Amino acid sequence: MPFTIVGTRSDGTTGTLSGGTWRYDRFDLGSVDGGGKFTATGFAGGTGTLTASVDGLKATTPVTVDLHMTYDPGHLGGTLGSKFSGATAADPLMALDYPYDKTVFPRGLPGPVAQWCLGNTLPCTGSATDVYHIVITGPTASFEAYTTSTPMAPSFTLPTTPIDVWRKLTDSTTGALTFSIARYDGTTAYKPTVLTWTIAAANLAGTIYYWEINNGNVVKMPVGQGPASFLQIPAASPTITCVACHSVSKDGKTVVAAFNGSASPWGTFDTTTGASLFVSGSDPNNGPAGSGFQAISPDGKLVLYGQERQLPYLSLDAFNSPTELAELNPGAGNPCQPAWSGDGNHVAFAVRSDGNWLDYTQSTLWTADVNPTASPPVFSNIKQIVAANGTRPTTTYPSYSADSKWISFERSTQVRSRGAQAEIWLASADGTTQISLDAANKGTGLATQTNENYEGTFMPVAVGGYFWLVFVSERLYGNTLTDTNEPTSHKQLWVTAIDGQPTAGKDPSHPAFWLSGQNTADQ
Numbered sequence: 001m002p003f004t005i006v007g008t009r010s011d012g013t014t015g016t017l018s019g020g021t022w023r024y025d026r027f028d029l030g031s032v033d034g035g036g037k038f039t040a041t042g043f044a045g046g047t048g049t050l051t052a053s054v055d056g057l058k059a060t061t062p063v064t065v066d067l068h069m070t071y072d073p074g075h076l077g078g079t080l081g082s083k084f085s086g087a088t089a090a091d092p093l094m095a096l097d098y099p100y101d102k103t104v105f106p107r108g109l110p111g112p113v114a115q116w117c118l119g120n121t122l123p124c125t126g127s128a129t130d131v132y133h134i135v136i137t138g139p140t141a142s143f144e145a146y147t148t149s150t151p152m153a154p155s156f157t158l159p160t161t162p163i164d165v166w167r168k169l170t171d172s173t174t175g176a177l178t179f180s181i182a183r184y185d186g187t188t189a190y191k192p193t194v195l196t197w198t199i200a201a202a203n204l205a206g207t208i209y210y211w212e213i214n215n216g217n218v219v220k221m222p223v224g225q226g227p228a229s230f231l232q233i234p235a236a237s238p239t240i241t242c243v244a245c246h247s248v249s250k251d252g253k254t255v256v257a258a259f260n261g262s263a264s265p266w267g268t269f270d271t272t273t274g275a276s277l278f279v280s281g282s283d284p285n286n287g288p289a290g291s292g293f294q295a296i297s298p299d300g301k302l303v304l305y306g307q308e309r310q311l312p313y314l315s316l317d318a319f320n321s322p323t324e325l326a327e328l329n330p331g332a333g334n335p336c337q338p339a340w341s342g343d344g345n346h347v348a349f350a351v352r353s354d355g356n357w358l359d360y361t362q363s364t365l366w367t368a369d370v371n372p373t374a375s376p377p378v379f380s381n382i383k384q385i386v387a388a389n390g391t392r393p394t395t396t397y398p399s400y401s402a403d404s405k406w407i408s409f410e411r412s413t414q415v416r417s418r419g420a421q422a423e424i425w426l427a428s429a430d431g432t433t434q435i436s437l438d439a440a441n442k443g444t445g446l447a448t449q450t451n452e453n454y455e456g457t458f459m460p461v462a463v464g465g466y467f468w469l470v471f472v473s474e475r476l477y478g479n480t481l482t483d484t485n486e487p488t489s490h491k492q493l494w495v496t497a498i499d500g501q502p503t504a505g506k507d508p509s510h511p512a513f514w515l516s517g518q519n520t521a522d523q
Helices: 077-085 165-171 438-442
Strands: 007-008 013-015 021-024 031-033 039-040 047-056 058-067 068-072 094-098 104-105 114-118 133-137 141-147 176-182 193-203 207-212 217-222 229-232 243-248 253-257 264-269 277-278 302-305 314-318 324-328 332-340 346-352 363-371 378-387 395-402 406-412 422-428 432-437 453-458 466-473 491-499
Touching: 007 253, 021 031, 021 491, 047 068, 068 165, 077 176, 094 193, 094 253, 104 165, 114 141, 114 176, 114 253, 141 165, 207 243, 217 243, 217 406, 264 302, 314 466, 324 378, 332 395, 346 395, 363 406, 406 453, 422 438, 422 453, 438 491
Parallel strands: 068 141, 104 193, 363 395, 395 453
Antiparallel strands: 007 013, 021 047, 031 039, 047 058, 094 114, 133 141, 133 176, 176 193, 207 217, 217 229, 243 253, 253 264, 264 277, 302 314, 314 324, 332 346, 346 363, 363 378, 395 406, 406 422, 422 432, 453 466, 466 491
16 A cells, blocks of 8 residues: 655645655554555554654654454355345354353463354254354454354364464454354354453463362463473372472462372472472471461462461471471461462461361451561461351452452352352452452353352463453363263363452453363363
8 A cells, every 4th residue: 555745835735745754663564665655464453653754844644454364165155145244033043152251361372262052952063054154353353254063062263374363363452352153054144143352452471380180280381372291290109199289489480289198298399390399298307297288478488388287377487498487377267278469478368167177168268467588487467357158158269469459269168179169259458348250250151050160369460451360160161061060070270350450349350261271171
């Protein structure tokens, strides 16, 4: 597309000016040559500013690149396009199961796989002869596809070759993105089912560590990639039954994990190599320092532990020493499930009043201030901030938001997730504001399993205007995971965006998305 420079003379006449220089400030969108010819790169859509300079004068204009991508391997659009555009009847069978309406997605992840049923019954079925018209539209980028699908578990995966459609859409969009899917059954083309998503202007970064329940190991999964082995049960140590409960320092360098079944000593490990840094039971004068669950300070220097010992306090040690530096004693009950704030100045924990370290049903949520640099470190201002309620009296699994001002926690019928009815909540750090994260718990498409959400953990940094909370859920994943039987249903990781400035009385969460890269065979 050629541009020209037009000047206005002192007498009011105008004319085209030659020479001059040109500049476009969005190199990802396009470039302009010395003659004013603009060429789009095709990398993304968006708006930049074109500047022309001549004889000491400048003129600017916005230039928008609108990126349109198509996918029609069967060449169906030419014959069916008019049928879809003229559709007037609602589809009596289409039930779009995933993703949810109003989901907030970050950039940098693989695109969501659209999954649907005809008739909304399990197992999900479709028709191999049906044709689907899918349109995704943003302000400066769009995608249009005509496709068929398998009759069982119908779905559509956005193409990644020769171009990565989802990446181009998200790189081109901040804010609303509209998704629609319409069906043609060979006789009738139906009106589309329409969803609206939001694209956050940031990539999720970092690595997620989780317990691989089937095998008893801790694996690590860089965001957007598949899982990789990390902490595994040593083949030469049959007495070690699992490597399980763990936490990661905010600087990403150190993991603390419990292992060896009921003995439950803790150990610290280097996240880069997996090398063992210290094992709490390795000192013959100290014995197995029972832990179960433990929290590590943001800099990886301190470990708060001791739940398995069933004492009225937790112990604080250096990450590489068995010497107790301080005790955290709430003065009532048994402290459990500790978590450290990202600023290093606070800890949150549950206090149980029944059961044992691994199985209990009555607990409240507490916080304490900590001075980790004092010699020795000091806990102070220990207080309860969230009481138990009658419906789900297990108040546990705290996690601090990136700014250390908010705490996610679980309200459940029991501390074990398998078989529990649980929801994720949010509280201000002083407990004065408490909010049920209904959108995260229920999505916009779940009819059941809205109380099968567990163990929320905030990502350590906020990006794109949101906190990002990862949690475990046994819910359906579209038509890929459809087992609702509690003993055999699959636990998977889901992510919800939490508004960066929560306010009392308003749910700051958004419907969650399934975290790509997981093994759907895991339970």
